[in-house]
Amino acid sequence: xxxxxxxxxxxxxxxxxxxxxxxxxxxxxxxxxxxxxxxxxxxxxxxxxxxxxxxxxxxxxxxxxxxxxxxxxxxxxxxxxxxxxxxxxxxxxxxxxxxxxxxxxxxxxxxxxxxxxxxxxxxxxxxxxxxxxxxxxxxxxxxxxxxxxxxxxxxxxxxxxxxxxxxxxxxxxxxxx
Amino acid sequence: xxxxxxxxxxxxxxxxxxxxxxxxxxxxxxxxxxxxxxxxxxxxxxxxxxxxxxxxxxxxxxxxxxxxxxxxxxxxxxxxxxxxxxxxxxxxxxxxxxxxxxxxxxxxxxxxxxxxxxxxxxxxxxxxxxxxxxxxxxxxxxxxxxxxxxxxxxxxxxxxxxxxxxxxxxxxxxxxxxxxxxxxxxxxxxxxxxxxxxxxxxxxxxxxxxxxxxxxxxxxxxxxxxxxxxxxxxxxxxxxxxxxxxxxxx
Numbered sequence: 001x002x003x004x005x006x007x008x009x010x011x012x013x014x015x016x017x018x019x020x021x022x023x024x025x026x027x028x029x030x031x032x033x034x035x036x037x038x039x040x041x042x043x044x045x046x047x048x049x050x051x052x053x054x055x056x057x058x059x060x061x062x063x064x065x066x067x068x069x070x071x072x073x074x075x076x077x078x079x080x081x082x083x084x085x086x087x088x089x090x091x092x093x094x095x096x097x098x099x100x101x102x103x104x105x106x107x108x109x110x111x112x113x114x115x116x117x118x119x120x121x122x123x124x125x126x127x128x129x130x131x132x133x134x135x136x137x138x139x140x141x142x143x144x145x146x147x148x149x150x151x152x153x154x155x156x157x158x159x160x161x162x163x164x165x166x167x168x169x170x171x172x173x174x175x176x177x
Numbered sequence: 178x179x180x181x182x183x184x185x186x187x188x189x190x191x192x193x194x195x196x197x198x199x200x201x202x203x204x205x206x207x208x209x210x211x212x213x214x215x216x217x218x219x220x221x222x223x224x225x226x227x228x229x230x231x232x233x234x235x236x237x238x239x240x241x242x243x244x245x246x247x248x249x250x251x252x253x254x255x256x257x258x259x260x261x262x263x264x265x266x267x268x269x270x271x272x273x274x275x276x277x278x279x280x281x282x283x284x285x286x287x288x289x290x291x292x293x294x295x296x297x298x299x300x301x302x303x304x305x306x307x308x309x310x311x312x313x314x315x316x317x318x319x320x321x322x323x324x325x326x327x328x329x330x331x332x333x334x335x336x337x338x339x340x341x342x343x344x345x346x347x348x349x350x351x352x353x354x355x356x357x358x359x360x361x362x363x364x365x366x367x368x369x370x371x372x373x374x375x376x377x378x379x380x381x382x383x384x385x386x387x388x389x390x391x392x393x394x395x396x397x398x399x400x401x402x403x404x405x406x407x408x409x410x411x412x413x414x415x416x417x418x419x420x421x422x423x424x425x426x427x
Contacts, residue, residue, distance in 0.1 A: 002247075009243060017235045031236055038243045042250070114230050136227050161188040168223050175222055 005045055008053055009038055015054070015138060016061050022133045023065035025122035033068065037061045058138060059148045062130060069126055120170040128163030135160045178206045183213045187220045294382070297389040300365065304396035308403055341418050348411045355404045362397040 016037055020030035037060045041048065048056050121129055134145045142160075146153045183206050189195055190203055207213050 005247065006244070009240060013235050013239060014232050017239065018232055021233050027236075031239055034235075034239050035242050035246075038239075039246055042243075042247050114233065117227060117230055136224075137230070157194065161192075161194075164188045164224065165185075167227070168220060171223050171226075172219070175219055175226075 005042060008041070008057075012054055012057050013038070016057050019058060019061050019133060019138055020065055022118055022121050022137055023062070023129060024068060025118055029068055033061060033064045036064055055144065055148060058134070058140070062134070062148065066126070066130070116174075117171070120167060123170055124163050124166055127159050128166060131156055131159035132163035132167060136164075178202045180206075180210060180213055183207065183210070184216050187217055188224075190217075191221060191224060294385055294389065297386070297393070301389060301393050301396055304393060304400060308396055308399035341415075344411055344414050344418065348408065348415070351404060351408050351411060355401070355408065358397075358400055358404060362394075362401065365393060365397070 013034065017030055017034045020033040020037075021027065024030050024033065037057055040060055041053070041057060121133060124132060130149065131145065134140045134148070135142075140148070142153050142156050145151075145160075146156045149156065183203055186195065186203070190200070195203065207217060
């Protein structure tokens with residue numbers, strides 16, 4: 001059982017951590033949540049079916065993140081963004097990188113860019129953020145997300161598209177060269 | 178269909194969520210509207226951009242912390258790989274220690290904290306005895322260090338016994354031993370600091386642990402001190418050799 005758990009941990013830790021960091025926009029909290037999710041998995045490891053392990057982990061992580069987001073009731077995502085980094089400043093930084101780098105955009109994707117998107121996603125309302133992260137970053141399909149969040153597929157789709165539209169508005173300055 | 182409607186459903190269009198008639202109307206509008214075409218291109222570009230963002234680097238400590246707690250929660254032998262560099266080895270040692278405590282506790286019907294304190298006391302005893310042994314072996318005089326000749330005499334060596342190559346090798350050996358002891362000391366300190374926390378023992382036991390740690394630190398310092406003094410003897414022997422060579426050369 002121990003070996004199986006290690007395999008699961010190695011296989012899914014990136015996905016779980018990625019989900020946590022995009023949902024929470026905080027490295028320390030993301031680390032805590034990832035650890036907590038795997039420790040919860042260990043406690044009930046015998047009862048989780050192998051084929052549903054990933055979904056179980058992502059659902060647990062999502063719930064842990066939602067709990068943490070609820071605790072941040074006095075901090076709005078907009079407030080965090082404006083206090084930490086101005087939109088214009090971030091936009092300028094990325095413009096420079098894009099201007100200097102010819103060819104596909106992927107070539108200039110670095111840590112800084114990832115953090116920028118992370119901050120942009122953090123500005124989305126919670127339900128949109130969850131939907132966008134699960135669909136676009138974790139690459140789950142609508143049915144999986146609906147099952148995981150216990151929501152109708154229509155609601156999931158609506159949250160994804162609305163979230164994407166908002167994200168487009170936030171990230172737009174980067175692309176308007 | 179006008180621009181406002183089109184721009185509000187670009188995401189749905191790209192995802193293939195629009196039905197036939199609606200889709201055809203939209204495509205018809207897009208063909209004739211350059212502004213909406215640019216918007217569509219922008220939407221597509223941003224969507225693709227998000228999909229190719231590299232995954233974040235997962236901090237190594239997540240794996241280590243999870244495995245440490247997993248191992249602590251069960252009584253099977255630990256199978257953490259020891260080839261993961263220093264930290265892996267350290268985890269292996271602490272886990273092995275914890276497993277040992279657990280087994281001894283089961284065998285002798287002792288509580289975990291009782292076993293841990295017994296083991297810590299034994300460790301302390303070994304550290305003190307080790308320090309004493311090294312002191313005896315080195316027969317290091319306390320004072321004065323600035324007289325190389327007397328020091329060499331006190332370890333029952335004459336100047337003719339001092340072989341330059343052996344001295345150089347001994348210096349290297351002792352330096353190596355020093356570094357090993359320093360690492361071991363640090364790891365012991367960490368293990369002692371970590372153990373009560375992981376075992377979830379009560380405040381009184383934790384205070385007892387703190388006392389053990391304090392005494393253990395002193396014992397470790399004695400060992401280190403003895404090794405450092407050994408190193409001083411060797412360094413001084415080297416300087417005797419140098420002086421001798423210079424005199425002979427002169």
